[in-house]
Amino acid sequence: MGANWISFAVILTVLASTIADCPNGFLQHDTSCYKFFHSTRATWAEAMMYCQVFKSHLAVIESEREQNFIEGLLRREYHRGLPDGCWIDGTDALVEGEWMWTTTGKNIMKEDYQKWYPGEPNSVRNTGEDCMDLLHHENYNWNDESCEVQNNFLCETSANTETIIG
Numbered sequence: 215m216g217a218n219w220i221s222f223a224v225i226l227t228v229l230a231s232t233i234a235d236c237p238n239g240f241l242q243h244d245t246s247c248y249k250f251f252h253s254t255r256a257t258w259a260e261a262m263m264y265c266q267v268f269k270s271h272l273a274v275i276e277s278e279r280e281q282n283f284i285e286g287l288l289r290r291e292y293h294r295g296l297p298d299g300c301w302i303d304g305t306d307a308l309v310e311g312e313w314m315w316t317t318t319g320k321n322i323m324k325e326d327y328q329k330w331y332p333g334e335p336n337s338v339r340n341t342g343e344d345c346m347d348l349l350h351h352e353n354y355n356w357n358d359e360s361c362e363v364q365n366n367f368l369c370e371t372s373a374n375t376e377t378i379i380g
């Protein structure tokens with residue numbers, strides 16, 4: 215395998231990343247596409263349905279790399295007057311204190327990536343605070359929030375990564 219093979223591989227990689235694409239208005243990062251719905255306010259359940267309309271789901275954050283990308287995206291698109299919170303996919307509505315990602319159905323275990331703001335989740339409003347949001351004023355760290363709050367929200371879907379190489 216010489217230099218020719220390497221440039222062939224480089225060209226294929228470029229082609230593959232060109233072909234991978236996202237629905238209109240969604241931004242690609244790695245194998246996912248994201249859209250911050252900043253002009254819509256919704257409860258957590260409504261936000262989940264909005265994402266479904268766009269064949270997506272509330273964002274599931276599974277790595278520091280993904281969290282960092284999302285923080286950057288929200289920081290760029292946030293402006294004064296928007297709600298402080300942005301809904302993502304986590305909930306502990308089934309069993310209080312046991313957080314899970316709705317879309318994957320996976321519990322968020324100790325060893326899994328988490329970025330709760332210090333002191334969160336704290337169930338502060340006495341409603342159990344069963345839905346997860348990212349708080350602008352807390353650097354988009356995670357918070358448990360009452361599911362009825364009217365927040366903006368972040369949808370995620372898989373990038374279309376079909377390639378001509380098959």
Ligand SMILES: [Ca+2]
Nearest residue numbers: 246274275276
């Ligand atoms: Ca994800």
Ligand SMILES: [Ca+2]
Nearest residue numbers: 306342343344
């Ligand atoms: Ca809770």
Ligand SMILES: [Ca+2]
Nearest residue numbers: 336337357358
């Ligand atoms: Ca909280």
